[in-house]
Amino acid sequence: MAIENAKQMLLKATAEKYAVGAFNITNIIQMKAVVKAAVRKKSPLIIQTSVSPSKFLQPEVLGAVYRTIAEQAPIPICLHLDHCNDVDYCKTCADVGYTNIMIDASHHDFEENIRQTREVSDYCHARDLSVEGELGTVSGIEDQVIVAEDAAQLCDPEMAIEFVERTGIDLLAPAIGTAHGVYKTSNPKLDFDRLATIADMINGVEPTTPIVIHGGTGLAPGVVRKLVALGGSKFNVSTELKHVLLDTTFDYISANRDQYNPGKVDLAVTESIIGCIEKWMDLLGSSGKA
Numbered sequence: 262m263a264i265e266n267a268k269q270m271l272l273k274a275t276a277e278k279y280a281v282g283a284f285n286i287t288n289i290i291q292m293k294a295v296v297k298a299a300v301r302k303k304s305p306l307i308i309q310t311s312v313s314p315s316k317f318l319q320p321e322v323l324g325a326v327y328r329t330i331a332e333q334a335p336i337p338i339c340l341h342l343d344h345c346n347d348v349d350y351c352k353t354c355a356d357v358g359y360t361n362i363m364i365d366a367s368h369h370d371f372e373e374n375i376r377q378t379r380e381v382s383d384y385c386h387a388r389d390l391s392v393e394g395e396l397g398t399v400s401g402i403e404d405q406v407i408v409a410e411d412a413a414q415l416c417d418p419e420m421a422i423e424f425v426e427r428t429g430i431d432l433l434a435p436a437i438g439t440a441h442g443v444y445k446t447s448n449p450k451l452d453f454d455r456l457a458t459i460a461d462m463i464n465g466v467e468p469t470t471p472i473v474i475h476g477g478t479g480l481a482p483g484v485v486r487k488l489v490a491l492g493g494s495k496f497n498v499s500t501e502l503k504h505v506l507l508d509t510t511f512d513y514i515s516a517n518r519d520q521y522n523p524g525k526v527d528l529a530v531t532e533s534i535i536g537c538i539e540k541w542m543d544l545l546g547s548s549g550k551a
């Protein structure tokens with residue numbers, strides 16, 4: 262039951278109006294912690310890696326560890342490659358055990374975005390993997406790639422329909438004003454109407470192409486609930502996990518300067534990550550859905 266691609270998991274979430282958290286991890290301790298939280302919460306789970314940590318840890322290693330953990334877990338788990346702008350690396354990860362691939366060619370013009378996304382879709386579909394594509398540009402910093410807010414263009418609903426049809430993607434990430442990293446304001450300007458229109462045009466009759474919300478860190482709980490109610494069914498959270506990892510490590514070491522026991526740092530990080538993920542799963546409504 263446990264190894265799943267994202268489409269299987271998210272069609273159910275879209276129909277039942279909850280979202281599955283997609284959490285970016287940068288090491289194996291975090292990977293195990295997010296799985297522990299999901300098992301406790303009986304929630305489906307998407308584990309994500311950005312391209313840099315994927316290359317650093319090696320995609321074959323990540324794929325093998327994911328498959329070992331997921332096969333033992335009583336919940337469905339997907340391993341997703343996040344924001345990859347390199348078609349060849351998408352294929353590499355598809356070959357070594359990832360079950361969902363995001364080809365992010367959104368910085369190219371429409372036709373080139375379609376061409377690259379279609380190539381990854383065809384490759385992944387032949388292997389029973391699902392694919393996420395992005396239209397418009399999500400601003401902020403992801404994996405050291407900086408997109409200025411004024412360069413962030415929002416997703417055009419008519420183009421979204423054409424994009425989905427011509428690329429064959431399984432999940433659509435439309436730019437609606439959310440941003441990667443820490444929001445500069447407590448009340449970021451999000452285009453809820455645009456999300457509602459896109460979700461209705463694509464999934465209004467029956468769920469076919471789940472919608473992905475990027476930039477989860479720092480959004481107020483009421484905003485998160487609204488984005489889910491309007492049709493977001495994959496919810497990406499990255500920066501918050503990095504903060505939890507580094508802050509917990511710093512706090513633990515500061516409080517225990519004489520102790521040289523890495524296992525205790527790992528344990529402290531695990532507990533903090535579990536707390537963070539459980540909070541997100543309750544907020545997204547995925548607790549109890551596995």
Ligand code: 13P
Binds near residue numbers: 442477497
């Ligand atoms: P945050 O870093 O803002 O949580 O965004 C995560 C994300 O959208 C990853 O694709």
